Amino acid sequence: MSRTLRRRTTLAASLALVASLGLGACGSSDSGSSAVPPSGGGGGEDSLQSVYDAAPVADAAALLSDSTMAAIKERGVLRVGAALDAPLLSQQDPANPDDIQGFDIDLAKMLAIYIIGEPNIEVVPPASETREALLQNGTVDVVFNTYTITEERAQQISFAGPYFVSGLAVAVPADEDSISGIDDLGGKTVIVGANTPAVTAVPEQQPTAEVVSFATDPQCVQALTQGRGDAYVQDYTLLAADAQANSGIKVVGQPFTEEAYGIGLPPNDPDFKQFVNDWLEQIYADGSWAEIFDATLGTVGDGSTPEPPTIGSVPGS
Amino acid sequence: MSALVDNLPALLAGLGTTLFVLVTSAVGALVLGTLVVVARVSPVPVLRAAAFGYVQVLVNVPLLALLLLAVFALPDAGLIAPLVTTAIVVLTVYEAAYVAEALRSGINTVPKGQVEAARALGFTLSQTLRMVVVPQAARAVVQPLGNVLIALLMNTALTATVGVVELTSATNKVNLVQAEPITIFGAAGLVYMALALVIGLGAGRIEKKVAIRR
Amino acid sequence: MRPPETAYLYDEPGPRTRRRIRIASVVSLVVLAGALALMLRQFASRGQLDADRWSPFLSWPIWEYLLVGLRGTLLAAAVVAVLGGALGVLLALGRLSPLRPLRWLCTAFIEVFRTLPVLLLIYLMLFGLPAYGINLPVLWKLVVPLTVANSAAIAEIVRAGVLSLPRGQTEAGYSLGMRRLQVMRAVVLPQALRAVTPSLVVQLVSLLKDTSLGYVVAFTELLYRAQVLSAYNRLLVQTFLVVTLVYLVVNGSLSALASRLKRRTTKTAAPVAAAVPAQPGAPAVEAPRA
Numbered sequence: 006m007s008r009t010l011r012r013r014t015t016l017a018a019s020l021a022l023v024a025s026l027g028l029g030a031c032g033s034s035d036s037g038s039s040a041v042p043p044s045g046g047g048g049g050e051d052s053l054q055s056v057y058d059a060a061p062v063a064d065a066a067a068l069l070s071d072s073t074m075a076a077i078k079e080r081g082v083l084r085v086g087a088a089l090d091a092p093l094l095s096q097q098d099p100a101n102p103d104d105i106q107g108f109d110i111d112l113a114k115m116l117a118i119y120i121i122g123e124p125n126i127e128v129v130p131p132a133s134e135t136r137e138a139l140l141q142n143g144t145v146d147v148v149f150n151t152y153t154i155t156e157e158r159a160q161q162i163s164f165a166g167p168y169f170v171s172g173l174a175v176a177v178p179a180d181e182d183s184i185s186g187i188d189d190l191g192g193k194t195v196i197v198g199a200n201t202p203a204v205t206a207v208p209e210q211q212p213t214a215e216v217v218s219f220a221t222d223p224q225c226v227q228a229l230t231q232g233r234g235d236a237y238v239q240d241y242t243l244l245a246a247d248a249q250a251n252s253g254i255k256v257v258g259q260p261f262t263e264e265a266y267g268i269g270l271p272p273n274d275p276d277f278k279q280f281v282n283d284w285l286e287q288i289y290a291d292g293s294w295a296e297i298f299d300a301t302l303g304t305v306g307d308g309s310t311p312e313p314p315t316i317g318s319v320p321g322s
Numbered sequence: 323m324s325a326l327v328d329n330l331p332a333l334l335a336g337l338g339t340t341l342f343v344l345v346t347s348a349v350g351a352l353v354l355g356t357l358v359v360v361a362r363v364s365p366v367p368v369l370r371a372a373a374f375g376y377v378q379v380l381v382n383v384p385l386l387a388l389l390l391l392a393v394f395a396l397p398d399a400g401l402i403a404p405l406v407t408t409a410i411v412v413l414t415v416y417e418a419a420y421v422a423e424a425l426r427s428g429i430n431t432v433p434k435g436q437v438e439a440a441r442a443l444g445f446t447l448s449q450t451l452r453m454v455v456v457p458q459a460a461r462a463v464v465q466p467l468g469n470v471l472i473a474l475l476m477n478t479a480l481t482a483t484v485g486v487v488e489l490t491s492a493t494n495k496v497n498l499v500q501a502e503p504i505t506i507f508g509a510a511g512l513v514y515m516a517l518a519l520v521i522g523l524g525a526g527r528i529e530k531k532v533a534i535r536r
Numbered sequence: 537m538r539p540p541e542t543a544y545l546y547d548e549p550g551p552r553t554r555r556r557i558r559i560a561s562v563v564s565l566v567v568l569a570g571a572l573a574l575m576l577r578q579f580a581s582r583g584q585l586d587a588d589r590w591s592p593f594l595s596w597p598i599w600e601y602l603l604v605g606l607r608g609t610l611l612a613a614a615v616v617a618v619l620g621g622a623l624g625v626l627l628a629l630g631r632l633s634p635l636r637p638l639r640w641l642c643t644a645f646i647e648v649f650r651t652l653p654v655l656l657l658i659y660l661m662l663f664g665l666p667a668y669g670i671n672l673p674v675l676w677k678l679v680v681p682l683t684v685a686n687s688a689a690i691a692e693i694v695r696a697g698v699l700s701l702p703r704g705q706t707e708a709g710y711s712l713g714m715r716r717l718q719v720m721r722a723v724v725l726p727q728a729l730r731a732v733t734p735s736l737v738v739q740l741v742s743l744l745k746d747t748s749l750g751y752v753v754a755f756t757e758l759l760y761r762a763q764v765l766s767a768y769n770r771l772l773v774q775t776f777l778v779v780t781l782v783y784l785v786v787n788g789s790l791s792a793l794a795s796r797l798k799r800r801t802t803k804t805a806a807p808v809a810a811a812v813p814a815q816p817g818a819p820a821v822e823a824p825r826a
Contacts, residue, residue: 086754090767099765100597102604129674130754130764138662139754144674204495217405218495219485223767224394228485231397233405251770365546365553366560372568382787383780384745387759391780395772399584434544447546455545472651479653483752490656507660511652518651 053111056296060118061287063280073277074120077146082125083117085110086139086148086269089130090223093246093301094151097128108242108301109149112168115293116147116268119284137161140271147281148269151240153202159321163274164267165281167314167322168294172260173203174241176248178229179255184236186258190214196225196234203238206262222247229254240264242302249305265319282316289313325500326509336492337513343410343478343488344517348471350414355421362426365447373422380419385480388412393484409481413474420470428463429455460532468525472518479514489513584773592769593778605761606782612678612757613744620683620743621736624690625729629720631695642691649688657681658752677753686743693735697728737794741787758782 068075077083087110089097094107105128114124129145136152139145140162151171154164177184184190190211197203199218207216217234219225222243229237230253237244241260248256268285270278288294295310303310316322326333361373380388392412393405403411432455440450482491493510497503549557579585592598630642649657658681672680701724709719729736751760758779766775 089764096768097764099601099761099768100595102601130760135662135752135754142672144754199494217485218487218491220483221763221767223763224485227394227397227772231394231402233397233402233485363545365549365557366564367557368561368564368568372564378788378791379784382741382745382791383783384748384759386745386748387762387776387780387783390759390763391773391776395766395776398773399579399582401578437544441547450545476651476653479655482655490653490659493656494659503660507656511656511660514653514656515648515651 053297053300056293056300057114057118057124059291060115060293061284061291062122063119063284067280067283068120069276072280073146073271073274074280077120081121081123082127083113083120083147084127084129084145085113085117086131086136086145087113087128087150088222089128090221091151091243091246092250093305094242095128095149106301108169108297109151111297111301112288112294113147113149115288115297116281116284119287136269140269143271146271150269151243151266152269153240153264154267154319154321155202156321162272163270163278164322165270165278166267166285166316167265167319168268168285169242169266170311170314171241171264171266173206173238173262173264174244174256174260175258176226176229176237176239176244176254176256177235178232179253181235184257187211187238187261188258190236190238193235194233196228196237198222198225198239201239202262202264207238210261226251226254245305246302265314265322267319267322285313285316325496325502325505329496329500332496333489333492333510336487336489339406339486339492340475340478340488340490343406343413343481343486344475347410347413347417347478348474350410351417351421351470351474352467354414354418355425358418358422359425359429362422363429377419377422380416381423385412385416385477386483388416389480389484405485409484409486413477413481417470417474417477420473421467424466424470425459425463427466428459431462432458457532461529464525464529464532468521471521471525475514475517475521579773589771589774592771593774598765601765602758602761602779602782605756605758606786608750608755608757609744609747609759610786612675612682612747612750612755613740615675615679616682616686616743616747617740619679620686620690623683623687625694625725627687627691628694628698631691632698634716646688646691649684650692652685654681654685654746654749655752657685658749662753674753674755678747678750678755678757682743682746682749686739686746689739689742690736693732693739694728696735697732698724700731701727734794734798737790737797741790741794744787744790745783 063074068078087105088095089105091107091109095105095110096107098104098106110126110128113126117124117126129139131139131145131148131150136148136150137158140148152158152164154167158164173187175184175187175190184193187207187210190207191213193211193214195207195211195214195216197207197216197218199220204216204218207214217228219228222239225237225239226247228234230251237254239247241256244254244256248254268281270281285294294313298310358373358376361369362377364370389409389412392408396402402408436454436458437450440454445453478488479490481488482494485491487495489510493506497506500506576585583589627642627646630638631646633639633642658678661681662677705723705727706719709723714722747757748759750757751763762775762779766772769775
């Protein structure tokens with residue numbers, strides 16, 4: 006199978022993000038023994054209240070009768086497949102479990118407002134291998150989970166978006182200086198997340214690298230800091246957020262692939278897909294997408310905000 | 323079907339790891355479990371208490387929690403070993419508790435009167451064990467030990483969750499690419515069942531061999 | 537400490553043996569204490585014993601977070617126990633039935649699901665069921681595979697209990713003019729179930745441990761919450777040790793219950809078996825684990 010997908014149309018957005026994240030990611034170097042790291046969202050909740058207040062709400066006419074969105078409004082809560090342990094993307098505060106913050110989850114709240122009028126979401130954390138199943142059997146309505154759009158997945162479920170473009174990058178322990186990117190990984194032991202695009206992308210780029218996979222992103226980070234591998238290949242955004250939360254690792258080099266994140270939707274529901282894409286267009290246009298980016302992923306960058314990707318620009322979307 | 327044939331090397335490699343982990347931790351668990359049960363029936367109170375505590379802790383904590391603790395947490399305390407080694411050690415330590423319980427229940431099947439008779443004849447403890455208890459307990463112990471080994475086989479699958487690429491993990495990886503869950507997981511299931519069958523039949527055979535003719 | 541249950545293995549120790557036992561006790565105590573001290577020193581050398589790494593676990597919100605997980609664990613275990621127990625009894629009866637097709641079917645079910653890893657079963661259900669349009673709430677995606685696996689184990693325990701009953705019981709039932717099912721229901725099962733209650737509680741401990749697989753199906757249980765918590769506070773050693781302790785307390789009380797029940801059953805059963813001191817010949821009804 007071929008997984009080298011080059012998508013020129015969205016490259017600009019990707020590079021803008023890289024530029025904005027690149028510097029902030031490998032900064033802070035305190036002892037690493039701090040017991041409780043700062044919360045991932047960076048206090049985004051308060052600053053986003055105004056965004057929620059001004060968030061677009063769908064016309065009653067858009068909620069077609071007997072449609073998925075009408076059923077969600079009827080239920081009064083949007084069920085979202087999202088992580089609980091991804092800093093800056095979707096992280097739960099265990100001391101206050103209702104408080105989940107990050108780019109993915111804030112967008113999910115915006116979608117809930119669009120459908121229901123209130124940011125009512127119910128988060129179902131998927132193991133990454135079960136996202137398709139969660140959508141297929143209707144456990145969740147949508148998935149916001151750094152869910153890369155691929156044609157293989159698109160055969161099982163549908164994607165709205167892309168709503169964000171990033172790429173696979175390399176992280177190494179903070180004191181490692183001999184690895185500066187994917188090109189240095191030949192013959193090395195490389196950690197990847199189970200069932201992420203890196204599982205196939207790393208052997209494609211570096212056939213001599215030995216790949217070890219762990220189930221979750223925190224486990225991968227842990228394995229890297231403990232020396233179970235020389236490098237960790239994962240999506241750039243996740244790595245940048247990890248590196249910000251954990252001074253023991255740093256991101257090196259540029260993304261070497263391009264991953265377009267989509268909003269996972271149940272299969273064979275074109276009305277719902279169109280509806281979510283319409284919503285994305287609106288939050289792109291009114292600037293609320295950018296505001297959410299600034300409050301979350303943007304906090305590890307230099308303050309510049311990328312352009313949102315073009316909807317439907319990726320095979321499978 | 324071609325999904326299986328095309329990925330045979332990966333699946334066989336996974337099966338190899340499963341067998342390696344199974345055999346090494348089975349041997350380890352049998353040895354460690356025997357030591358534990360010896361401590362458990364010894365006349366030394368401290369050893370008895372230690373063996374009791376050991377079994378209680380390991381029988382009551384999920385293997386998954388122990389695997390996560392050993393693979394991801396203990397390295398923070400400077401205790402780190404290669405993945406497969408860690409997995410084997412955890413499985414050994416965990417299953418040893420069950421081996422010890424199986425052996426102890428075997429000892430309990432030997433009628434007290436027999437031991438008392440041996441003592442009345444002036445047998446020492448080691449003579450009693452060697453000549454009276456163990457030969458009789460052995461038969462009662464084979465089937466339970468077989469069950470422990472089958473449970474161990476099933477538990478090797480859990481090491482997939484901490485990054486060991488054994489059969490379940492390899493199966494899952496192949497399925498990620500091929501997306502034919504029923505065929506692929508079904509085949510893996512058959513392999514597990516076949517292995518369990520081999521263990522069960524082996525145990526039955528041994529049981530017949532060590533059977534006591536009364 | 538009370539005398540060990542295997543005290544009959546050796547003679548009442550004389551003065552020399554008592555001295556040897558004392559020496560052995562001291563030596564093993566020193567060795568064990570030494571090992572513990574070494575481990576603590578290893579932990580301390582990495583700062584794992586520092587107060588600020590443990591103090592978060594004195595705060596209520598952290599415990600609340602974990603206890604919600606424990607509630608999920610207990611809920612799942614309770615549902616599996618009830619369903620698996622009922623199914624297990626039916627399977628055991630089926631396997632003992634004189635009807636050949638039924639016996640075959642139940643035997644096949646038991647043997648298949650006794651030897652499949654639960655994780656594989658969970659994967660299979662997770663990916664297999666949606667293809668047939670079956671849509672289960674999250675709890676059930678964990679509970680169904682666990683029920684299937686545990687019912688097979690429970691069936692074997694119940695069957696062992698039934699087989700351990702003296703044949704005279706059944707024969708007495710028949711001679712009173714009862715039919716097979718009546719004998720089963722009124723004579724055999726009540727006694728068999730009471731005989732295997734300790735093993736059933738042991739199985740309960742085992743299935744409670746199995747619920748830790750809930751994270752695979754995104755079910756909020758104790759171990760899943762521990763993982764999220766440790767990803768957040770990065771106190772891995774502490775979080776997992778605390779959670780291990782919670783499992784130990786919950787399951788330890790269940791296990792203690794099991795051994796109390798065991799002692800009670802053997803005590804009440806004693807008069808019946810008075811003629812034959814101890815019952816060695818009975819088949820081992822130790823629970824096969826899932």
